[in-house]
Amino acid sequence: MSAPHIWIVSPASARANNGNWQSASRWGRFLRTRYRVSISQQWPDAGPAGAPDLLIALHARRSAPSLDAYARAYPQRPSILLLTGTDLYRDIQTDASAQQALRQASALVLLQPAGMDALPAPLRAKASVIFQSAATLRPARPINKRHMDISMVGHLRSEKDPLTFMRAAALVTAPRARLVHIGGALEPALEQAALATAAAHPRYQWLGALPHAATRQRLKRSALMAITSHMEGGANVIIEAICSGVPVLASDISGNRGMLGDDYAGYFPPGDAAALARLIDRALAEPDFYSLLRTQCDARAPLFAPAAEQAALLELVDNLLHKTKQGTTS
Structure with a gap:
């Protein structure tokens, strides 16, 4: 008897290389230890994999047609909706x-606990939190005498608010600070702003996608990671920074608070x-403040262990499939 078949619908493809x-991709790896797994941008597609026993859809609005088609075709089979960001806090x-x-959806998954408040109250009972994870990269980092990189990782689109990072480049006073932005240009106006900022302020570098x-190698060699977003469901780049021993400076929004905790010392008002x-200058000038940020981030690291994410995901999928099996045999 073959293993149950799980189908993951991701509106983003491998070429997009974004958080979705x-x-x-990571959930697919975790699930393949126990199940057959297909990943596509929609369901159904033209592939030969056949009907899945369970559908996982990423992003409520963008995967809604796939989830609707599946629910109509197989009303007794379970589904999971992963709320990833703009869908939770806007759509x-x-x-x-x-x-x-x-x-x-049979079950809802959030990437951090603060997102529960954004859900309609009647739906919270079928929601759970599964923190994303990243492999630990914690090298002995040599001190770069010329530069201290502050990295921002995120495509140039308005939700990520890259303009705040660019504007900060003109205001930072720490002589060794270098603001490095990694991400593709998804909006032409932001691309022009990045090029203009790099021309006007040598401490700002835009590396593109x-x-x-x-990206992880650049991040792990950074002194700090900045996330300036107006909206996040639970940014994987925060996890990657923490699992590389890099303190985070984050916009004070619900999604970031859910990842870093309410008492975190590295928040700034969005925009x-x-x-x-000022936070960048303080972190680079005051060893005690930098150490505080590092200690607070290190304390969150166990939440983001791959084994913890895999165990939580497999437990949820196992339970949903078990309930379905019971329902069909009772």
């Missing part, structure tokens, strides 16, 4: 298809480039 794709408030996806492995610049 990283989540889909489910106003978009009818996203709202329907919430109702149709890099492969995931190369406040001056506050971000």
Whole structure:
């Protein structure tokens, strides 16, 4: 008897190399230890894999057609909806298809606990939190006498608010600070802003899109990681920074608080480039403050262990399939 078949719908492809794709790829690896797994951008597709025993959909609005088709075709089979960011903090408030996806899914998964407040109260009972994970990369980092890199990792799109990072480059005073941005240009105006900022302020560098492995290598050699987003479901780049021993400076939004904790010392108001610049200067000038950030991040690291994420995911999938089997045999 073959293993049950799990189908993951990811609106992003491997070429996009964004957080949704990283989540889909990692979950696929975890699930293949026990199940057959397919990953595609929609369901159904033209592949020969056949009907799945369970569907996992990433992003309520963008995967809503797939989840709806599956629910209609196989109303007794379970499904999981992973709420990844803009869907949790924007789409489910106003978009009818996203709202329907919430109702149709057998189970909802959030990437951090603060997101529970964004869900309609009647749906919270079928929601659970599964923290994402990253492999630990913690090298003995040599001191770069010329530069202390502050990295931002995220494609140039408005939700990530890269302009705040760019504006901070003009305000940072620490002589060794270098603000390095990794991410592809998804909005032409932001691309022009990045090019103009790099021309006007040599301490700002835009490297464009890099492969995931190369990005992690740049990140682990950074002194700090900045995340300036207006909206995040639970940013994987925070986990990758923490698992590389790199302290985080984060916009004070629900998604980041859910990842870093309410008492974290490295928050700045969203869109406040001056506050971000002050945090950068303080972290590089005050060893005690830098140590505090590092200690607080290190304390969160056990939440983001791959074994913990895999165990939580397998438990959820096992339980849903078991309930379905019971329902069909009773």
